[in-house]
Amino acid sequence: MIDKIINQYKNKSFLIAYSGGLDSTVLLDQLLKIKKTKPDFNIRAIHINHNISEFSKKWTEHCKKICNFYKIPLIIENICLDKNNNIEEKLRIKRYNIIYNHLSLNEILLTGHHMNDQCETLILSLKRGSGPTGLSSMSFETTFGNKKIVRPFLKKTKKELELYAYKNNLNWIEDFSNLNINYDRNFIRHKIIPILEKRWPFFIKNCFRTTYICQKETTLLNKLLDKKINNFIKFDNSLDIKNFKNIKKELSLALIRRWVSLQKIKKPSYNNIQYIYHQMIYSRLDANPKCILGTHEIRRYKKSLYFIKKQSNLKNTILFWHKKEKNLTLPNNLGFLSQNQTGIALPAPENHQLINIRFQYEGNILILGRSKKRKIKKIWQEKNIPPWLRNQIPLLFYNNDLISALGVFVINIKNKSQNTWIISWYNNLKSTYNNSFSFS
Structure with a gap:
């Protein structure tokens, strides 16, 4: 048989x-x-x-x-x-x-x-x-x-x-x-x-x-869409939507659906695709829309759509690094911190200071190379860090003083000892775009 x-x-x-x-x-x-x-x-x-x-x-x-x-x-x-x-x-x-x-x-x-x-x-x-x-x-x-x-x-x-x-x-x-x-x-x-x-x-x-x-009609349509969608998919797998307002709605919807289907998840619903089109193509530029699809979500940043894996909110997380000679494991599969000779040189903590890692900060900061303070939100924007990654980047504190967003910026600390120590962040941030299969 x-x-x-x-x-x-x-x-x-x-x-x-x-x-x-x-x-x-x-x-x-x-x-x-x-x-x-x-x-x-x-x-x-x-x-x-x-x-x-x-x-x-x-x-x-x-x-x-x-x-x-x-x-x-x-x-x-x-x-x-x-x-x-x-x-x-x-x-x-x-x-x-x-x-x-x-x-x-x-x-x-x-x-x-x-x-x-x-x-x-x-x-x-x-x-x-x-x-x-x-x-x-x-x-x-x-x-x-x-x-x-x-x-x-x-x-x-x-x-x-x-x-x-x-x-x-x-x-x-x-x-x-x-x-x-x-x-x-x-x-x-x-x-x-x-x-x-x-x-x-x-x-x-x-x-x-x-x-x-x-099935045959869908296969044929997908072949035609694949030729066209290559002009819109960027190196990081995001979908460039800056010109979507200038093409027919039916084609825009088809391209979005095809892009989502390439992420190896359950086929999105009609309502999902309609929501992505109306809320992400036509919403104001400073909006932060998202569409949840099972264990993943679609987010817009600037003029591109990103397919990302949902992560736990680390807003209230604090990790104390008591033993600098040992690696510090980070949550959400973000890797670990290590004191070594190959990372970034930072002002060393004083003996009485508690080294701790956080993932949330609000307020004005003065970073190295600048003469004026700016809101941290503006710094994230300047560094092209999407909103969903900002609370996944480890922030180094000594007691309650912010020292650095590791790998992104260092705070300009005046009247401090010139002693330094070197930290490496072995991170797995790319897992945010991970296409590992999940039947959902």
């Missing part, structure tokens, strides 16, 4: 999302048959226990039994979430992030999604008011961060999988929570699609054709 599909990949290692249900059971059986003829074929399975059914432990034991019998390495993970609103989406996000973290670089993730699943996803996308990208639903092959998901059954219907399972005497789990129509997908599966299929027997296959057409 899937031999040709699997054989086209040079990778010989696969991780199966194994729930123990019909779809993943058929998938596992297919792969075991391929393995019999290919000794170098490697299979692992991962089972996620969602802990939302009284039978979940029995299902886990079933998966253990099957994998032990066939000598398939099995990873078991548990999810425990409150049964509140949007539990389906939260479980899906959690599940995929867990799987991603277990997936080796040389492995391909295989899932048992089939044509009926695709039809349900299409209807859910219609419910949300999605455009062509959303209506593309699931792809046969998807980039998963820097890894890959393949759905080899996407051209097969559930009836075909059931027929195969019965013919081969397979044993699988029946998850009765799939009958609960309080969940949107189950409502579509049990109440909507049967009516549509009764009226139009080829409805599911026609839905598949629609998603395929949308």
Whole structure:
């Protein structure tokens, strides 16, 4: 059933999302048959226990039994979430992030999604008011961060999988929570699609054709946008928007959507893109708009958009550096401070002064090389430090006296000892632009 599909990949290692249900059971059986003829074929399975059914432990034991019998390495993970609103989406996000973290670089993730699943996803996308990208639903092959998901059954219907399972005497789990129509997908599966299929027997296959057409149209559009968007993406991955007011709104929206999609996150909603366009292209220059997208956010600085990872607010954080001979680790993955001979020379503290690091300061300051004090906000602007980075830069204090924003400026301190010490900040500020995958 899937031999040709699997054989086209040079990778010989696969991780199966194994729930123990019909779809993943058929998938596992297919792969075991391929393995019999290919000794170098490697299979692992991962089972996620969602802990939302009284039978979940029995299902886990079933998966253990099957994998032990066939000598398939099995990873078991548990999810425990409150049964509140949007539990389906939260479980899906959690599940995929867990799987991603277990997936080796040389492995391909295989899932048992089939044509009926695709039809349900299409209807859910219609419910949300999605455009062509959303209506593309699931792809046969998807980039998963820097890894890959393949759905080899996407051209097969559930009836075909059931027929195969019965013919081969397979044993699988029946998850009765799939009958609960309080969940949107189950409502579509049990109440909507049967009516549509009764009226139009080829409805599911026609839905598949629609998603395929949308995928092709989206791919073509993205190729055309990629040629154009290169003129707007800067060296630091920011999007130059200074001329967006002079091009058609539809093109501006398409370029913004494409830029966001290149960040390897969940596809942004229509409302997200509209908000970015209206609030960041047309808001006043001194405004500081932002759009939150899961664990990341879009920020505007001057005439560019930046995609950044959200960081904890360090406004009230104070770190005391009592032992200068030891490195001082900074929060938010900002690296560490070290006293050495290769960093910046600063006025040395006196014996009675407490060395401390803070991340917030307000007021006027006089920096080296200047004759007049200026507001620190103006100094940040002069140094081209975006607002979201200003409270991520360690500020060196002796007692309550600001000495330096490390790597940015040094305070002009008069009538102080000429003794100096040298500090290096080994920082990871670039992680603010980190595109490491997060399924959100």
